[in-house]
Amino acid sequence: MSGFMVFPIVVFLVVVAPLWLILHYRSKKQLGEGLSVQETAQLNQLVERAEQLQKRVRTLESILDVEAPNWRNQE
Template sequence: MEDIIGIIIAPIIIFMVIVAPIWLILHYRSKKQISQGLSDEEYATLQELADRAEKMADRIHTLESILDAEAPQWRNKV
């Protein structure tokens, strides 16, 4: 009976002493990084991507209007 308790207790103690503290440190470190939000560099990159997406949307709209004028049935062919 004592052998079974020892077999069960040993992994629990190892987990509580080694794994649990590392797990908690990494968990709260990631929570802190998430709560800080975007860095200036990340925000600039995000803004640049948003600008590119707007330009691309404008180009697509222009191309669609040209195709509508020159080949009205182009949408049915795709």
């Protein structure tokens, strides 16, 4: 019975455990580095687009407030 368990344990310790540790610490390193230059640029573009959309919504709401004062209370 103990001979049956030796092979899987050896395979785990020789193959799986080192790969697991390498991949774990590589992902920890990437998380610690933060965003790349491309990701930061994309994030800035998304923020700018969100601000533009927010301005449009405010403009549309102000138009609706003038043309249909009770539009917010309608369901």
